[in-house]
Amino acid sequence: MKVFITDGTAEAFYTAVFVAYAEKGAIITSQENRQxxxxxxxxxxxxxxxxxxxxxxxxxxxxRYAAGDIDLALRSGDSLKEQAAFEYIKLIVQxxxxxxxxxxxxxxxxxxxxxxxxxxELHNMKGFMRFMETESGALYxxxxxxxxxxxxxxxxxxxxxxxxxxxxHDVKRxxxxxxxxxxxxMAEVGEAEIYLSEYERTFENLWKKYYSSVNIKExxxxxxxxxxMPVRYWKFLPEKNSPTE
Amino acid sequence: xxDATTLQILTESAKYDVSCSSxxxxxxxxxxxxxxxxxxxxxxxFTPDGRCISLLKxxxxxxxxxxxxxxxxxxxxxxxxxxxxxxxxCELTINFYKRNYIEGLFLSSAVSGTPDKTMELLTETVIxxxxxxxxxxxxxxxxxxxxxxxxxxxxxxYVDRMSYNIELPSEKSLKLLAPQKTKDSLITPMKKLxxxxxxxxxxxxxxxxxxxxxxTTQMIVGASPESDGQILRLTEYLYRHMDLKRVYYSSYIxxxxxxxxxxxxxxxxREHRLYQADWLIRFYGFDVNExxxxxxxxxxxxxxxxxxxxxxxxxxxVEINKAPLEMLLRVPGIGAKSAYKIIEARRFAAxxxxxxxxxxxxxxxxxxxxxxxxxxxxxxxxxxxxxxxxDEKSRTDEQLSLFSTPSVALSALTGEL
Numbered sequence: 001m002k003v004f005i006t007d008g009t010a011e012a013f014y015t016a017v018f019v020a021y022a023e024k025g026a027i028i029t030s031q032e033n034r035q036x037x038x039x040x041x042x043x044x045x046x047x048x049x050x051x052x053x054x055x056x057x058x059x060x061x062x063x064r065y066a067a068g069d070i071d072l073a074l075r076s077g078d079s080l081k082e083q084a085a086f087e088y089i090k091l092i093v094q095x096x097x098x099x100x101x102x103x104x105x106x107x108x109x110x111x112x113x114x115x116x117x118x119x120x121e122l123h124n125m126k127g128f129m130r131f132m133e134t135e136s137g138a139l140y141x142x143x144x145x146x147x148x149x150x151x152x153x154x155x156x157x158x159x160x161x162x163x164x165x166x167x168x169h170d171v172k173r174x175x176x177x178x179x180x181x182x183x184x185x186m187a188e189v190g191e192a193e194i195y196l197s198e199y200e201r202t203f204e205n206l207w208k209k210y211y212s213s214v215n216i217k218e219x220x221x222x223x224x225x226x227x228x229m230p231v232r233y234w235k236f237l238p239e240k241n242s243p244t245e
Numbered sequence: 246x247x248d249a250t251t252l253q254i255l256t257e258s259a260k261y262d263v264s265c266s267s268x269x270x271x272x273x274x275x276x277x278x279x280x281x282x283x284x285x286x287x288x289x290x291f292t293p294d295g296r297c298i299s300l301l302k303x304x305x306x307x308x309x310x311x312x313x314x315x316x317x318x319x320x321x322x323x324x325x326x327x328x329x330x331x332x333x334x335c336e337l338t339i340n341f342y343k344r345n346y347i348e349g350l351f352l353s354s355a356v357s358g359t360p361d362k363t364m365e366l367l368t369e370t371v372i373x374x375x376x377x378x379x380x381x382x383x384x385x386x387x388x389x390x391x392x393x394x395x396x397x398x399x400x401x402x403y404v405d406r407m408s409y410n411i412e413l414p415s416e417k418s419l420k421l422l423a424p425q426k427t428k429d430s431l432i433t434p435m436k437k438l439x440x441x442x443x444x445x446x447x448x449x450x451x452x453x454x455x456x457x458x459x460x461t462t463q464m465i466v467g468a469s470p471e472s473d474g475q476i477l478r479l480t481e482y483l484y485r486h487m488d489l490k491r492v493y494y495s496s497y498i499x500x501x502x503x504x505x506x507x508x509x510x511x512x513x514x515r516e517h518r519l520y521q522a523d524w525l526i527r528f529y530g531f532d533v534n535e536x537x538x539x540x541x542x543x544x545x546x547x548x549x550x551x552x553x554x555x556x557x558x559x560x561x562x563v564e565i566n567k568a569p570l571e572m573l574l575r576v577p578g579i580g581a582k583s584a585y586k587i588i589e590a591r592r593f594a595a596x597x598x599x600x601x602x603x604x605x606x607x608x609x610x611x612x613x614x615x616x617x618x619x620x621x622x623x624x625x626x627x628x629x630x631x632x633x634x635x636d637e638k639s640r641t642d643e644q645l646s647l648f649s650t651p652s653v654a655l656s657a658l659t660g661e662l
Contacts, residue, residue, distance in 0.1 A: 101589040101590070101592070101593070102590065102593045102594070103586045103589050103590035103604060104590040104593070104594060104596055104600040104603065104604055106603065109603060109604065123285075123287075126283070126287050127287045127288045127289040127290070127299075127345075127348075128289070128290070129345045130344060130345055130346070131343065131344045131345050132344070133343070133344070139343065139344070141345070157345075159273075159274055159281055160274060160279070160280050160281050160382075161279065161343070162274055162275075162276075162277065162278055162279055163277060164279070164343070199340075202246065203340045203341070203344065204344075205249065206247065206249060206252055206337065206341075207341060207344070207346050209249045209252050209253055209256075210252060210256055210301070210341075210346075211290065211292065211298070213252065213253045213256035213257050213260070214256050214257075214259075214260045214292060214298060214302065215260075215292035215293055215294050215296075216260060216261075216292075216294045216296070217293075217294070219294040219295075220293055220294060221293070221294055221295030222293050222295075223295075224291075224295030225291040225292065225293050225294075225295050228288065228291045228295075228297065229290065229291040237290065239290055
């Protein structure tokens with residue numbers, strides 16, 4: 001069995017598809033530490049614009065929306081994302097057309113599930129993102145999403161925050177969307193040093209007060225709360241950290 | 246700046262209002278403004294009672310001149326009173342919104358002074374928030390009965406949604422339990438707003454639309470003797486003839502001792518069944534007569550769709566590979582998403598039972614009402630009813646356990662108008 005390992009980029013993935021397509025039982029992954037059986041042959045793939053371009057051209061011809069689906073899927077934190085995308089491409093080629101709506105086929109179900117999880121985190125984070133006001137008046141939001149969605153979520157906040165300067169920082173992937181009040185762009189950001197504005201704690205405490213007051217104590221249903229708002233996101237939510245000061 | 250205690254009092258007075266939705270509006274941001282509205286709505290947090298926080302839901306004041314029998318803020322109640330100014334509300338909204346704590350503001354008030362004075366202050370606040378603070382996020386404003394409807398019309402130009410709470414499902418009960426509110430004081434402004442909404446819709450007004458997210462209302466169930474059939478007929482009227490977006494129900498619980506009110510709480514199951522029936526009327530195109538007779542109550546044993554299917558077994562089972570969309574939507578357990586998946590998938594290949602399971606169509610109830618490639622996988626007759634009952638029991642237990650304590654009852658109270 002051959003395992004093709006990519007660096008996680010889309011270009012390397014499409015290159016791997018080009019190389020692996022004719023191989024029987026080939027696996028594509030960006031996870032180097034996956035368990036290997038003794039008869040596994042490892043092939044490291046480095047991005048090749050020409051090979052990737054050929055796969056993309058073929059794919060775009062058969063289904064011009066497929067690359068968009070795959071772009072979403074490759075942002076997933078799921079370790080099987082490349083393989084799912086690979087199977088999906090094979091299915092499109094076999095059928096010679098879009099397979100998006102063949103909703104009973106396992107490869108379609110699998111890719112749709114991965115995309116669904118990326119999209120739903122994107123939606124959830126529009127609600128769960130928390131900004132702090134810094135001394136300079138800029139807003140800073142650290143977070144750690146399961147999927148690589150920062151450049152997808154930035155336009156949402158740009159539209160809302162207007163001329164406000166803001167930073168959305170994916171602390172896990174060490175990247176951030178930075179907005180100077182006019183344009184936003186992506187940058188690599190490791191650690192950020194933040195000085196809070198004078199009123200930041202006041203509003204944070206008012207928010208915590210609001211959160212505890214609006215709850216109906218007599219009707220506890222923590223299970224539902226945790227279902228809608230998973231515990232792994234709480235780290236960045238002031239209302240779920242430390243009691244009101 | 247606003248102090249924490251005031252915020253607490255005015256939040257606790259507002260929290261029993263059921264509505265928290267921030268959907269239905271796609272208001273855009275302005276050049277130098279803050280905020281926009283997201284048409285699907287966004288939840289920003291969840292409280293330990295499992296409810297979502299979308300809007301900053303507060304009363305401007307809980308000092309009320311009315312004495313509604315069921316309300317904890319009624320004039321004669323012994324509770325802490327507080328109020329906040331328009332500027333304090335605006336500052337709090339802006340600062341919460343900027344930090345992405347909230348999607349917008351849900352502003353209401355007790356009737357403080359006169360209805361006109363109260364409505365004027367509410368209107369002044371939302372106009373200030375839009376014009377002076379340049380806020381373009383979501384605003385839901387509660388209407389004050391008996392206030393000059395010109396004030397409501399003025400406010401409606403600036404907010405996304407308004408609601409007048411009908412409170413009690415008949416005029417007779419309203420007279421008995423909330424004598425200062427009359428049916429006319431609620432319905433008249435709702436109709437005026439409806440006319441304005443319809444005008445904008447028919448003239449395809451794009452900018453400065455009145456109430457882009459429409460109107461909603463809320464009623465207490467079980468404080469008065471109306472049957473589910475009556476309540477649902479009123480609901481259907483509100484949807485079909487007054488263009489309401491949502492009708493909310495809250496089941497009654499005695500918090501206030503009164504000879505006019507029942508001493509026992511209404512089960513939460515009743516509220517739950519009404520929501521299920523409401524959904525069938527609003528979304529699935531059911532006619533109220535198919536669901537519940539006028540003087541009747543909904544079945545407690547089965548959900549309304551299941552009860553309807555059991556009364557209409559001559560229509561089942563339906564073949565999953567052939568049934569039209571309308572019929573798929575009437576199969577118990579199959580909702581809009583599942584119906585869509587089936588319709589799309591079967592265009593490419595005939596579906597068997599295993600396919601449906603892999604597509605994550607919930608088959609626990611549906612299997613008794615469908616065939617796949619002609620094969621039936623369910624039970625019939627007495628065995629069918631037994632199977633459905635067992636399933637229903639496990640579902641409602643799970644859903645209602647959260648409401649099991651009597652003090653939940655508080656949900657009967659809206660804490661405001």
